[in-house]
Amino acid sequence: MGSVAMDSDYGVPRELSALQKARALYRPDLPPCLQGTTVKVEYGDAAIAADVAGAHVISHAFPHTYGQPLAHFLRKTAAVPDATVITEHPVVRVGVVFSGRQSPGGHNVIWGLHDAIKAHNANSKLIGFLGGYDLLGRTRDQIRTTEQVNAAMTACQALKLDALVIIGGVTSNTDAAQLAETFAESKCSTKVVGVPVTLNGDLKNQFVETTVGFDTICKVNSQLISNVCTDALSAEKYYYFVRLMGRKASHVALECALQSHPNMVILGEEVAASKLTIFDITKQICDAVQARAEKDKNHGVVLIPEGLVESIPELYALLQEIHGLHDKGVSVENISSHLSPWASALFEFLPPFIRKQIETEKLLAQLVEAEMNKRLKEGTYKGKKFNAICHFFGYQARGALPSKFDCDYAYVLGHVCYHILAAGLNGYMATVTNLRSPVNKWKCVHDDRKAMVTRTSCQSNWEACCSHGELLRQNSSSFLMEDIYRNPGPLQFEGPGGETKPISLCVEDRDYMGRIKQLQEYLEKVKSIVKPGCSQDVLKAALSAMASVTEMLTIMSSPSFSGQATI
Amino acid sequence: MGSVAMDSDYGVPRELSALQKARALYRPDLPPCLQGTTVKVEYGDAAIAADVAGAHVISHAFPHTYGQPLAHFLRKTAAVPDATVITEHPVVRVGVVFSGRQSPGGHNVIWGLHDAIKAHNANSKLIGFLGGYDLLGRTRDQIRTTEQVNAAMTACQALKLDALVIIGGVTSNTDAAQLAETFAESKCSTKVVGVPVTLNGDLKNQFVETTVGFDTICKVNSQLISNVCTDALSAEKYYYFVRLMGRKASHVALECALQSHPNMVILGEEVAASKLTIFDITKQICDAVQARAEKDKNHGVVLIPEGLVESIPELYALLQEIHGLHDKGVSVENISSHLSPWASALFEFLPPFIRKQIETEKLLAQLVEAEMNKRLKEGTYKGKKFNAICHFFGYQARGALPSKFDCDYAYVLGHVCYHILAAGLNGYMATVTNLRSPVNKWKCVHDDRKAMVTRTSCQSNWEACCSHGELLRQNSSSFLMEDIYRNPGPLQFEGPGGETKPISLCVEDRDYMGRIKQLQEYLEKVKSIVKPGCSQDVLKAALSAMASVTEMLTIMSSPSFSGQATI
Structure with missing residues (x-):
C-alpha cells in the first residue's frame, strides 16, 4: 500500500521544479546545544502526554522495513561528514512512523533523526513503518484493541527496536504515551518517543511552543485569505465565509486572523465560553453586515474554524445523533423521524442541502442570507442583497512545501529524538523551546514529570487561544469596519518574509x-x-x-x- | 463608491507585512527599446481587436478624477529622476480605467504609464476613473446603450482627455475597439488604448503572447493543485476535482497542468472539438478511476476549466434555458416544467443540489460517483468506494500579490501605452513580445493593420491551447497512472523560482x-x-x-x- 505512494518518488523519474530542487538542497542549522560530538541537552526533554483514560494506541499493526526507498531518500540527505562519526556510541535500531493528518515538515523529523543517529554510530539503523504522508503513506487505521497493541509490540520486538518514534498530533502522542506504558508494563525494551507534528497547532503547552506544520499551514492559508480580502475590496459585492481546517481548537483561524486582518473571526473557544447558539452567531454576523452596509460597504471576509461546530452544543449534539443514525444505516430522507424531538426541530430548520453534510461556513452563510433578506423586507436593512461565497481551506494547504521555520524545527526535533532514545527514556516527547528566537538560541528542555497530560494541555490551549484572542479584540472594531486587510503574501524561502514565524508564537513569551x-x-x-x-x-x-x-x-x-x- | 475601497489604503493606517513593504519598493526594469529619452519603438504597437458585431463598449458612465488617492499612490512610485524630464514633449491628459475581473499586476500598468508620462513632461496629467480593482474599484456595469457611450464621450471631452487607457480582458478590449471607432466617427479627439490584463489568458494571439495576471494566477493555483496532489498521495483515499477560474478558454487549466502534473485535465477546447457529451466525459474519468484502482491507486487529481460547461453543447443549452427562466422569475422548483422537452430530461437527470447552481466539478464528481457505485455493484469495478472532494480555485488567487514577471510586464506595458498615445494612435493595444527572454530582450512591436479581430484571436487561442495540449498528451498516460506530480511551490519573489514564467509561454516560440x-x-x-x-x-x-x-x-x-x- 505505502509502496504505491513511493513509486512516484522512487520508481518513475519525476520532474522537479527549480524550487523543489533548491529546497531539497536546503540544510537546516542546529542550535549550539545540539552541535558537536558532546551534545549538551540542557534539561533533557518533556514527558509525553499520558492521559490513559480514552487514550488510543499507535496505528498500523503490520510494519514493513523501509529498505530501499528510505535508503534512497537518505542518500540525498545524509551529508554528515565521516569525521564526525563516533563509533564509541552504541549501535541503535530505531523505528519511525507517521500518524494522523498530513502536516508539512514532518519528513524533516526523519532526516534530523537519521543524521543524528548516523553521526553517533554509522552502524545504527533507522527503519520506517509504512503508513504516514506521501513518504511513508499516512496511517489510515488506529490500533484500539489489545490484539493490535500486541501486534505492534511483537513487531518492535521482532525488529529488535531500541526505540519507536511516533510523529503526529494530540491523538498520536496520547497513543504514544499509552503505548509506552504498555511496553514498559510488558517489559518490552522498545522505548517510545513522540514528536509534535500537526497542522492544527493544538498540542501547545508549557513545553510545546508550537507544532511542526502549523507555521506553513497558517502561511498558505493567510495568503489565500489575504487574496480573498483583496478580492472582496475589489469586487465590493461578496461576503466570503472561509472555514479553516484545524480540528477542535481555533489556533489556525486565530493565527490567520492575526496575519491577514479579515473583518471577523469566530473563535470556537469564545463561542463555547459565552455559550453562544448558532442563532446568536448568525445575529452577530448579520448586525455586522448591517453596520457595514450603513457605511456603504457590501463586502467582507469572515473566518470560521473547523471546530466551531463542536463548540456549539446543540449543533454538536445534533451532529452526533445524525452520525449515530447514519452508522445504523438510516437514509438522509428518514433521519428526521429518528431524531430526538429537539434535534428534529433543529434539523427541520436547517436548509435541505445542509442536512446531507453540515459544512459550517455554508450553514452560517445560508442563515445570514435568510436573516438579511428578512431585514431587507422589513426595511431594517437597507444595503445591497447579501451575497456569500464559501470556502474551505485545508486540503490545499496541508500538502505544501514546508516553510523554513518548519524545516528547521522538524530537523532539530529529529535530533532531539535521538538524544531521548539514546538516553534510554521511555514515553517522552521531543521538544525545543525559545523558538521565537533565532535557531542559535533555541533550547532543548527537559522535565522529568510525566504529569503533562492531555487535559492540562487542552486547558493551556484554551488559555493560549483566549490570550491571543485578546490581541484580536483590541483591534476587532477597526478590523470589522475599516478593511485594514494585511497581506503576508505567498510563503517565501528567501528574501523578505523568508524568516517570519507565527505571530501567535512571537507575541507571547512562551519560554x-x-x-x-x-x-x-x-x-x-x-x-x-x-x-x-x-x-x-x-x-x-x-x-x-x-x-x-x-x-x-x-x-x-x-x-x-x-x-x-x-x- | 470606489472611494470606500480606498479608505483602507489611504484613510486608516494599515499594517503592511514585511513582504508587502519589500514589494512596494520593487522597481521593474525597462527593456532597452524603452530606455532613455529617445525611445525607439521598433515596430510600434498592434491594433486593438475591432470585432464590431456584438461588441460592448467600456464601462462606467460617470468618471471621477482620481485626485488625492492617485497622487498618494504615485508618490511612493514616482522615482523618475528630474533629469530625465524632457519638457519639449507636449503636455498630455490621460484617463485610465480598469474593466472586468480583478487580475494581479494591473496596478503596475498605471505605475508604468505614470512614470512614462511624467518622464516626458512633468506637467502631463494621469486621471483615474473609479471602478476597477481595489485601487480604483472594479467596474460593475458595462455601457451598452448609445446613451452610455455618449456619456463616456462627454466625460472624456469635458476632462479634455488626449487619451483613455482601458485595462482589461477580451471583452474590455473589444469594448475599447468599439469605443475607439465611435470616438473617431464622432470626431472626439480622445484616443483609446487597450492593455491586455486578464487572469484568463484568453487574449493570446500573434501579438499578445500572454496577458498580465495569467502568470500569477497560474502560480498560485499550481501551488494549491500541487499541495492537493501531495495530499492525495498521502491520504490515498480521495479524488480531488478542481475547477479553475478562467472563463471560456482552458489556458489556466492547461498551464496549471503543465506546472503540477495532475492525473487528468479536461480541456474545453478538446471536448468541443471531439463533441463529447457530459456522459462521455464521465465515462472517461470512470475508466481512469477503474484503471488506477487496478494498480491499487484509489486517489487522484482531476482539473476542470471553468469554461468546460460552455464546451458541452447540451449542458450549455440547458444552462441558457435555466438562466432565461430565472431572469423571468421562474423559481427553481418550477423550472423543470418550463424547459424544452430534451432540456427537461437532462435537468431531471441532474442531482437535486446541482439544479440550483451548476458547479461543473460537483456535477462531474457526482456523476462519476454514481457510475463507480454502479460498477462496484456489478462487479466490474473492484476498488475502494469512490470518494471525491471538490474545489473551485479562483477567488483565492485573483487578489494575489503579482509575480515578478507580471510586475515587469505590466510596468513595461504602461510605458508602451504612453508611446502609443503620444504618437496619436487610436484603437491600439499595448503589446510587448519576446517575453520568454529576459526583460532586456523584450520587443515592442507594431502592426498597422486593424484586422486582428476577436474572431482571429479566438482561433489562435484554440490553436495555442491545442498545440500546448500536445505537450500534455505526450505525457498523459504517465500523468494518469504514475502520479509523477510536480510541485512549483509557492510563488517566490527572490531566489530559486523567482524568475520563472508560464511554461506555455516558454515552450513555444511565440516571437x-x-x-x-x-x-x-x-x-x-x-x-x-x-x-x-x-x-x-x-x-x-x-x-x-x-x-x-x-x-x-x-x-x-x-x-x-x-x-x-x-x-
Whole structure:
C-alpha cells in the first residue's frame, strides 16, 4: 500500500521544479546545544502526554522495513561528514512512523533523526513503518484493541527496536504515551518517543511552543485569505465565509486572523465560553453586515474554524445523533423521524442541502442570507442583497512545501529524538523551546514529570487561544469596519518574509522553562541577601513579603481557584 | 463608491507585512527599446481587436478624477529622476480605467504609464476613473446603450482627455475597439488604448503572447493543485476535482497542468472539438478511476476549466434555458416544467443540489460517483468506494500579490501605452513580445493593420491551447497512472523560482514578428543571390522552388483550407 505512494518518488523519474530542487538542497542549522560530538541537552526533554483514560494506541499493526526507498531518500540527505562519526556510541535500531493528518515538515523529523543517529554510530539503523504522508503513506487505521497493541509490540520486538518514534498530533502522542506504558508494563525494551507534528497547532503547552506544520499551514492559508480580502475590496459585492481546517481548537483561524486582518473571526473557544447558539452567531454576523452596509460597504471576509461546530452544543449534539443514525444505516430522507424531538426541530430548520453534510461556513452563510433578506423586507436593512461565497481551506494547504521555520524545527526535533532514545527514556516527547528566537538560541528542555497530560494541555490551549484572542479584540472594531486587510503574501524561502514565524508564537513569551530558571535565580538572590548577618529590617521585610507571596501562590494553586491564570 | 475601497489604503493606517513593504519598493526594469529619452519603438504597437458585431463598449458612465488617492499612490512610485524630464514633449491628459475581473499586476500598468508620462513632461496629467480593482474599484456595469457611450464621450471631452487607457480582458478590449471607432466617427479627439490584463489568458494571439495576471494566477493555483496532489498521495483515499477560474478558454487549466502534473485535465477546447457529451466525459474519468484502482491507486487529481460547461453543447443549452427562466422569475422548483422537452430530461437527470447552481466539478464528481457505485455493484469495478472532494480555485488567487514577471510586464506595458498615445494612435493595444527572454530582450512591436479581430484571436487561442495540449498528451498516460506530480511551490519573489514564467509561454516560440522579420531576411537573401549575372541553373532552381512555395502558401491561405496551421 505505502509502496504505491513511493513509486512516484522512487520508481518513475519525476520532474522537479527549480524550487523543489533548491529546497531539497536546503540544510537546516542546529542550535549550539545540539552541535558537536558532546551534545549538551540542557534539561533533557518533556514527558509525553499520558492521559490513559480514552487514550488510543499507535496505528498500523503490520510494519514493513523501509529498505530501499528510505535508503534512497537518505542518500540525498545524509551529508554528515565521516569525521564526525563516533563509533564509541552504541549501535541503535530505531523505528519511525507517521500518524494522523498530513502536516508539512514532518519528513524533516526523519532526516534530523537519521543524521543524528548516523553521526553517533554509522552502524545504527533507522527503519520506517509504512503508513504516514506521501513518504511513508499516512496511517489510515488506529490500533484500539489489545490484539493490535500486541501486534505492534511483537513487531518492535521482532525488529529488535531500541526505540519507536511516533510523529503526529494530540491523538498520536496520547497513543504514544499509552503505548509506552504498555511496553514498559510488558517489559518490552522498545522505548517510545513522540514528536509534535500537526497542522492544527493544538498540542501547545508549557513545553510545546508550537507544532511542526502549523507555521506553513497558517502561511498558505493567510495568503489565500489575504487574496480573498483583496478580492472582496475589489469586487465590493461578496461576503466570503472561509472555514479553516484545524480540528477542535481555533489556533489556525486565530493565527490567520492575526496575519491577514479579515473583518471577523469566530473563535470556537469564545463561542463555547459565552455559550453562544448558532442563532446568536448568525445575529452577530448579520448586525455586522448591517453596520457595514450603513457605511456603504457590501463586502467582507469572515473566518470560521473547523471546530466551531463542536463548540456549539446543540449543533454538536445534533451532529452526533445524525452520525449515530447514519452508522445504523438510516437514509438522509428518514433521519428526521429518528431524531430526538429537539434535534428534529433543529434539523427541520436547517436548509435541505445542509442536512446531507453540515459544512459550517455554508450553514452560517445560508442563515445570514435568510436573516438579511428578512431585514431587507422589513426595511431594517437597507444595503445591497447579501451575497456569500464559501470556502474551505485545508486540503490545499496541508500538502505544501514546508516553510523554513518548519524545516528547521522538524530537523532539530529529529535530533532531539535521538538524544531521548539514546538516553534510554521511555514515553517522552521531543521538544525545543525559545523558538521565537533565532535557531542559535533555541533550547532543548527537559522535565522529568510525566504529569503533562492531555487535559492540562487542552486547558493551556484554551488559555493560549483566549490570550491571543485578546490581541484580536483590541483591534476587532477597526478590523470589522475599516478593511485594514494585511497581506503576508505567498510563503517565501528567501528574501523578505523568508524568516517570519507565527505571530501567535512571537507575541507571547512562551519560554516557560527559561522563566522557571529566572524565578529560581530570584529565590537564590533573596537567599544570598537574607542570611545571618543581614539587618533586622531586611529580614522583617523579606519575611513579610515572602509570607504574602506564599499565601497568594497557595491560594492560586488550590483546585478550587477559578481564576484564569495565564502561563 | 470606489472611494470606500480606498479608505483602507489611504484613510486608516494599515499594517503592511514585511513582504508587502519589500514589494512596494520593487522597481521593474525597462527593456532597452524603452530606455532613455529617445525611445525607439521598433515596430510600434498592434491594433486593438475591432470585432464590431456584438461588441460592448467600456464601462462606467460617470468618471471621477482620481485626485488625492492617485497622487498618494504615485508618490511612493514616482522615482523618475528630474533629469530625465524632457519638457519639449507636449503636455498630455490621460484617463485610465480598469474593466472586468480583478487580475494581479494591473496596478503596475498605471505605475508604468505614470512614470512614462511624467518622464516626458512633468506637467502631463494621469486621471483615474473609479471602478476597477481595489485601487480604483472594479467596474460593475458595462455601457451598452448609445446613451452610455455618449456619456463616456462627454466625460472624456469635458476632462479634455488626449487619451483613455482601458485595462482589461477580451471583452474590455473589444469594448475599447468599439469605443475607439465611435470616438473617431464622432470626431472626439480622445484616443483609446487597450492593455491586455486578464487572469484568463484568453487574449493570446500573434501579438499578445500572454496577458498580465495569467502568470500569477497560474502560480498560485499550481501551488494549491500541487499541495492537493501531495495530499492525495498521502491520504490515498480521495479524488480531488478542481475547477479553475478562467472563463471560456482552458489556458489556466492547461498551464496549471503543465506546472503540477495532475492525473487528468479536461480541456474545453478538446471536448468541443471531439463533441463529447457530459456522459462521455464521465465515462472517461470512470475508466481512469477503474484503471488506477487496478494498480491499487484509489486517489487522484482531476482539473476542470471553468469554461468546460460552455464546451458541452447540451449542458450549455440547458444552462441558457435555466438562466432565461430565472431572469423571468421562474423559481427553481418550477423550472423543470418550463424547459424544452430534451432540456427537461437532462435537468431531471441532474442531482437535486446541482439544479440550483451548476458547479461543473460537483456535477462531474457526482456523476462519476454514481457510475463507480454502479460498477462496484456489478462487479466490474473492484476498488475502494469512490470518494471525491471538490474545489473551485479562483477567488483565492485573483487578489494575489503579482509575480515578478507580471510586475515587469505590466510596468513595461504602461510605458508602451504612453508611446502609443503620444504618437496619436487610436484603437491600439499595448503589446510587448519576446517575453520568454529576459526583460532586456523584450520587443515592442507594431502592426498597422486593424484586422486582428476577436474572431482571429479566438482561433489562435484554440490553436495555442491545442498545440500546448500536445505537450500534455505526450505525457498523459504517465500523468494518469504514475502520479509523477510536480510541485512549483509557492510563488517566490527572490531566489530559486523567482524568475520563472508560464511554461506555455516558454515552450513555444511565440516571437511572431521576429519570425516575420526572419522570413523577410530570407527573401532579401534570395533576391541578392538571384540577380542579373547569376547562372541559368541558379535562376531555374530559384524559379522552380519559389513557384511551388507560392502555390503551397496560396492554397494554405485560401478560406476553404481546413488544415490546422500552427502559428
